[in-house]
Structure formats: structure tokens, C-alpha cells
Amino acid sequence: MELLGHLADGFATSLSVTNLMIVLIGVTAGLFIGAMPGLGSVNGVAIVLPITFIVPPSSAIILLAAIYYGAMYGGAISSILLGIPGASTAVATTFDGRPMAQQGKAGLALIAAAVASFVGGTISVVLFTLFAAPLADVALAFGPPEEFALVLLAFTTFVGLGGDDVLKTIIMICLGLVLSTVGLDLISGQPRLIFFDQPGFYSGVSFLVLAIGVYGIGEILHTIETSKSAPAVTPAKLTFKELWLGLKEMNKLWRTMTFGSLIGFFVGMLPAAGATPAALMAYGLSKLMSKKPDSFGKGNIEGVVAPETANNAASTGSLLPMLTLGIPGSPTTALLLGGMVMWGLVPGPLLFIEQPDFVWGLISSLYTANFAAVIVNIALIPVFVWALRMPFTVLCAMVIVLCIVGGYAPNQKMHDVWLIVGFGVGGYVLRKADYPMAPLVLALVLGPLMEKSFRQTLIAEQGNVMAFVERPLSATFIAISAVFFLLPLLKHLHRFSRRKTAANESPAD
Amino acid sequence: MAKADRLIAMALMAISVYFMIHASALPIGWNGMTGGPGGGAFPFWLSLIMFVSAGGILVRSLRSNVKYSETFFDTDTFKSVVFVVIALLVTVWLITWAGAYVALPLFLIWYLRFFGKHGWTLTVILTVCTPIFLFFFFEVTLKILLPKGLTEPFFVPLYAMFF
Numbered sequence: 001m002e003l004l005g006h007l008a009d010g011f012a013t014s015l016s017v018t019n020l021m022i023v024l025i026g027v028t029a030g031l032f033i034g035a036m037p038g039l040g041s042v043n044g045v046a047i048v049l050p051i052t053f054i055v056p057p058s059s060a061i062i063l064l065a066a067i068y069y070g071a072m073y074g075g076a077i078s079s080i081l082l083g084i085p086g087a088s089t090a091v092a093t094t095f096d097g098r099p100m101a102q103q104g105k106a107g108l109a110l111i112a113a114a115v116a117s118f119v120g121g122t123i124s125v126v127l128f129t130l131f132a133a134p135l136a137d138v139a140l141a142f143g144p145p146e147e148f149a150l151v152l153l154a155f156t157t158f159v160g161l162g163g164d165d166v167l168k169t170i171i172m173i174c175l176g177l178v179l180s181t182v183g184l185d186l187i188s189g190q191p192r193l194i195f196f197d198q199p200g201f202y203s204g205v206s207f208l209v210l211a212i213g214v215y216g217i218g219e220i221l222h223t224i225e226t227s228k229s230a231p232a233v234t235p236a237k238l239t240f241k242e243l244w245l246g247l248k249e250m251n252k253l254w255r256t257m258t259f260g261s262l263i264g265f266f267v268g269m270l271p272a273a274g275a276t277p278a279a280l281m282a283y284g285l286s287k288l289m290s291k292k293p294d295s296f297g298k299g300n301i302e303g304v305v306a307p308e309t310a311n312n313a314a315s316t317g318s319l320l321p322m323l324t325l326g327i328p329g330s331p332t333t334a335l336l337l338g339g340m341v342m343w344g345l346v347p348g349p350l351l352f353i354e355q356p357d358f359v360w361g362l363i364s365s366l367y368t369a370n371f372a373a374v375i376v377n378i379a380l381i382p383v384f385v386w387a388l389r390m391p392f393t394v395l396c397a398m399v400i401v402l403c404i405v406g407g408y409a410p411n412q413k414m415h416d417v418w419l420i421v422g423f424g425v426g427g428y429v430l431r432k433a434d435y436p437m438a439p440l441v442l443a444l445v446l447g448p449l450m451e452k453s454f455r456q457t458l459i460a461e462q463g464n465v466m467a468f469v470e471r472p473l474s475a476t477f478i479a480i481s482a483v484f485f486l487l488p489l490l491k492h493l494h495r496f497s498r499r500k501t502a503a504n505e506s507p508a509d
Numbered sequence: 510m511a512k513a514d515r516l517i518a519m520a521l522m523a524i525s526v527y528f529m530i531h532a533s534a535l536p537i538g539w540n541g542m543t544g545g546p547g548g549g550a551f552p553f554w555l556s557l558i559m560f561v562s563a564g565g566i567l568v569r570s571l572r573s574n575v576k577y578s579e580t581f582f583d584t585d586t587f588k589s590v591v592f593v594v595i596a597l598l599v600t601v602w603l604i605t606w607a608g609a610y611v612a613l614p615l616f617l618i619w620y621l622r623f624f625g626k627h628g629w630t631l632t633v634i635l636t637v638c639t640p641i642f643l644f645f646f647f648e649v650t651l652k653i654l655l656p657k658g659l660t661e662p663f664f665v666p667l668y669a670m671f672f
Binding site for chain 2: 181187190192391393401417454463
């Protein structure tokens with residue numbers, strides 16, 4: 001009951017006229033950003049973050065969360081109408097969404113995607129509401145050793161579950177962590193890693209600069225390379241009759257939707273996984289459980305519904321560890337976390353005690369954002385069809401200008417703008433060589449916490465390294481980290497021994 | 510592709526050495542007095558891990574005999590990416606010297622008209638509207654002054670009007 005009281009208080013905040021307007025603006029912007037091929041939630045949040053100074057911090061976070069949410073809805077639009085995923089999270093939606101559009105059922109596919117997103121969002125927000133406060137209570141008992149172990153765990157999930165090249169993942173984590181140490185030493189206050197004696201480095205490398213570089217400029221360079229002209233848009237007409245038929249169709253798919261939401265929510269909580277693998281998993285599993293698996297990939301509505309529920313649920317799921325533990329579940333939530341720290345709202349269990357108005361306002365705004373997104377999505381379908389015809393070069397030019405100005409605005413230093421260009425080019429080249437970007441951004445955001453908790457523990461325990469495994473919670477986290485870290489090694493050894501036996505057997509015949 | 514992979518690995522190794530040199534300016538070992546590592550330890554040892562991992566990639570790439578068929582860049586896309594990067598660098602340099610309200614419109618004209626091959630109508634509309642929007646959004650609403658360089662004096666009457 002206490003929960004409902006908190007939630008009611010939260011709605012008092014989120015239903016204020018200002019915050020409703022902010023949610024509406026946020027989801028609309030998010031829908032457009034998500035619908036633009038090449039730009040996803042993480043790019044949207046990175047580019048928009050610097051200009052959120054226009055509203056107070058708590059509203060700024062609601063705005064960013066609404067953009068995040070809207071982008072998850074929007075990704076499906078270009079997956080269906082263009083056959084190009086609007087964001088990587090909507091890759092699985094193309095498998096059946098595109099065939100549906102080619103069969104003249106684009107309208108139905110769009111409705112299915114929007115309704116599925118709504119269901120996925122709503123189920124996951126309810127789960128979020130139930131889990132948030134208990135998890136924050138558990139996290140209250142965390143001291144520096146647990147904090148360190150948890151951050152370590154977040155990084156090892158990338159090594160064990162990320163699916164990218166292990167060495168490249170490790171390099172990106174280390175690079176991010178080293179960049180996070182630029183500036184002044186946390187404990188002695190001495191300057192360190194002041195490259196080329198540039199005074200700009202004394203204040204450190206801001207996560208915002210890295211994010212705008214990698215996800216703004218880097219993404220645009222990538223887009224220039226992959227898409228030269230505006231692709232053909234499949235026309236989609238929508239009448240109220242179709243809407244009604246679509247809703248009736250959706251009513252038969254509760255099993256798929258519930259299933260997709262649960263997968264999405266729990267996979268989304270893992271730092272290395274997130275919305276894209278969650279959507280792919282939901283697609284694969286619902287195909288496996290379907291009575292007609294052959295119809296998948298040929299325009300089965302379930303193939304649109306499963307990934308769309310999962311990616312929205314995952315976006316909510318990744319907010320849970322960010323808000324309660326201070327460990328982001330995805331690159332986008334890492335940026336939200338960075339933004340919150342910048343505004344003096346440090347995520348973690350204490351936030352629930354010190355700023356309950358803000359926390360519950362944010363949680364309840366997820367409910368309103370969900371409602372706003374599904375309505376705006378369906379109402380604006382004709383506008384999206386028109387907007388997707390916009391040539392890429394116009395979009396790119398606007399994004400570049402926003403990146404430059406947005407990168408300058410927070411600190412008003414040209415130093416940051418130069419760094420953005422550097423990170424953009426570097427990030428583009430590294431991404432082209434299959435270096436993962438998510439661990440880099442996460443490492444830069446979590447780096448200070450990791451170093452601080454590590455050194456605080458050691459100072460408190462007079463240099464006793466065993467302190468990390470003497471406490472049950474941190475020992476558990478460290479043990480799981482070790483498993484994740486050893487996982488790729490075991491896989492490698494397994495493959496190696498198989499190859500060896502195969503080599504031994506082959507000369508026999 | 511293999512060549513690019515090796516080059517990138519070598520560049521990362523060089524960067525990590527550079528990081529290590531910087532980090533070792535502070536104590537990188539165990540500090541017996543306070544307990545725990547010194548101020549340079551965290552960046553130093555992480556850079557070392559980075560160095561070893563990048564070295565691993567280099568060794569792996571040298572040992573594999575796989576011939577990569579795809580090239581890292583085809584000349585056409587490489588050209589457009591390089592053009593945009595050069596344009597970016599010139600624009601940022603121009604911002605420090607002549608101000609954002611000269612550099613950004615010039616960039617837009619180049620990007621839309623010459624790189625994107627759009628008509629003059631669209632180019633002019635966007636080139637005129639963007640700086641006006643930026644001025645009202647950042648300078649008037651947020652009170653964040655964008656760099657103006659040489660063109661600063663021209664803005665004094667505008668400041669008088671809006672502040």
C-alpha cells in the first residue's frame with residue numbers, strides 16, 4: 001500500500017501541465033529520432049542532453065526518459081516502411097514487418113508495433129514499480145566493496161555475454177576507464193594525464209563529450225558511408241476501420257506479448273545485453289513456440305509483436321539498475337546517469353530516500369510517456385511517412401550543427417568541441433573495425449565510482465585486498481564476475497580441444 | 510581489412526604507452542602508508558591491460574592466414590568521409606577565429622549545396638534559419654553565448670536589444 005501512496009504522489013508531479021507537455025514533446029521527438037534510420041535512442045539522448053538546460057533538472061530527466069521511450073516506438077516505423085531498422089533495437093522488427101508492408105499490410109504492421117510497444121512498456125513499468133523500492137532497500141546496505149564488485153560485474157557481463165570480440169571489449173573498457181581518470185586524482189588531488197599540457201584536461205573528459213563524439217559525429221560519418229540516397233518509402237494508409245481490426249487482431253496475441261515483455265525486462269537489466277538482443281531473443285523464442293514457425297519471416301504479425309514488446313520492456317528494464325543501484329543497464333541509461341550526476345541527482349538507493357518526489361515522479365512519468373507515445377505514434381503515422389522521405393544529407397547537416405553547438409554549450413570551451421571531433425573520427429574508425437562502443441561509454445561514466453570505491457575500501461581496510469571477498473554480497477558479485485570473465489576462455493578451450501580431437505581423428509581415414 | 514586491423518591495434522598500443530608514460534608521473538605502486546594503490550596506479554595498470562590486449566589482437570591477426578576479401582574502405586565512401594571530416598575541422602577552426610555565426614552557415618552551404626547537391630532554395634532557407642534559431646535558443650533563452658571571434662562587435666547592438 002505504501003507503494004501505491006508513493007505512486008500517487010509521483011502522479012501528482014508527472015501530471016502537472018509542464019511535465020505533461022515535456023513528456024509529449026519528448027515522446028514526439030523520440031519517435032522522430034527513432035524513426036530516422038541511423039539514429040536511435042542513444043544518439044537522440046546524446047544530442048539532446050546539452051540543450052535540456054532549458055528546463056529544471058527533474059523535468060530534464062523526464063524529457064530524456066520520454067525521448068528514450070519514444071525512440072523505442074519509433075524504431076519500428078522505418079523497419080516497416082523502409083525495411084531499414086530505424087535503430088538497432090528494431091532490427092528484429094524488419095524480419096516480419098517488411099514482408100507485411102510489401103503485402104500491403106503496412107498499416108496493420110504499424111498498429112501492431114505501436115500496440116505491442118505499449119503493452120511491453122506497460123507490463124515492464126509495472127514490474128519496474130514493484131521491483132524498484134525493494135531493490136533500492138537491498139542496495140542501501142552497499143558499502144564501497146559492494147559498489148566496486150557491482151561495477152566489476154557490470155563490465156564482466158560485456159566480456160561474458162556481450163558477443164563482441166573479447167579482446168576488443170576489454171580494450172574499450174580499459175580505454176573508457178583510463179579516460180575517466182583524466183583530470184585530478186580523486187584522493188591526493190594531484191593532476192594526472194594532462195595531455196599536451198592542455199588546461200582543458202584539468203576538468204576531466206566529460207561523458208557528454210565522448211557521447212556526442214561517438215554517437216553524434218561518429219554515427220553521422222557511419223551514416224554517410226552506408227546510405228547515399230533516401231530509400232523508397234512504402235505508402236501506408238490508416239483508417240479507423242483498420243485501427244479497429246488491428247486492435248482485434250492484437251487481442252489474440254496476449255501470450256506472445258506477455259512473454260516478450262518478460263524477456264525484454266529481464267534481459268534489459270543486464271548491462272551487456274539490452275534492447276537489441278532482447279528483441280532478437282523474443283523473436284527467436286516466439287518462433288520456436290509458435291504453431292506455424294514457417295510463417296515467420298513471411299509477414300507473421302507475431303514476428304512484429306514479439307520484438308516490439310521486448311525492446312520497449314528492455315528499455316524500462318535497463319532503467320531499473322540505473323536508478324536503484326547507480327549501474328546503467330544500457331548506453332542510453334549510462335547517458336541518463338551521467339546527466340543526473342551533472343545535475344546533482346546521484347542515482348542509487350539514497351536517491352529513493354533523499355529525493356522521493358523526483359524518483360516517483362520519474363517512475364509515474366513512464367506511465368504517462370507510454371500513453372502519450374502510443375497515441376502520438378498512431379496519430380502521426382502520415383507525418384512519419386512524409387518525414388522519412390527527407391534526404392539524409394539534410395538530417396546529417398542538422399545533426400552535425402547540433403553536435404558542435406550542443407558540445408560547446410555545457411562548459412563553453414572550444415576544447416570540448418575539438419575533443420568531440422576527435423572522438424567522432426576515432427569512434428567511427430574503431431566501430432568500423434568492430435570495436436564495441438557501449439562498454440567505452442559505460443566505462444567512462446562508471447570509472448570514477450569504480451576507482452573511488454576500490455581505493456576507499458583499501459584505505460579503510462589498511463590495504464587488505466581480501467576485504468572484497470570477506471563480505472558476502474561483494475564476494476557473490478565477484479564470484480559471478482569471475483564466471484563471466486572465464487566464460488569466453490572456457491568456450492575457446494572447448495573449441496580448441498574439439499579441433500584437436502578432430503585433427504587426431506582425420507588422419508585415421 | 511587485415512591491414513587496417515593491424516594498424517588500429519598498433520595505434521591502440523601506442524596510445525596505451527602514451528597513457529602509461531603520463532600515468533607514471535604519479536605513484537603507480539602500492540602505498541604502504543595509507544594502504545592501497547597510488548594516484549597513477551589505476552590508469553597505469555589499465556593502460557597496460559589495454560596494451561597487452563591490443564598486442565593480442567596484433568599477434569592473432571599476424572598468425573591467421575585468412576585472406577580478408579572485403580576492403581576496409583572503398584575509395585568512394587572514403588572520399589566522402591574524409592571530405593566531411595576536413596569540413597568539420599575547418600568549421601571548428603573557423604568558429605574560434607570568425608565565430609559560430611560565420612562558420613556554421615558556411616558549413617551548411619558547403620554541406621547542403623556542394624556535398625549533398627540540394628537546390629539553392631533549400632540551402633538558403635536552412636542556412637538562414639539555423640543561425641537565427643541558434644541565436645534565440647542559446648543566447649536569448651539559455652543565456653549561453655556562442656563564440657563569435659572577430660564578429661563580436663556586430664553582436665553588440667543585438668545584445669542591447671535582447672538583454
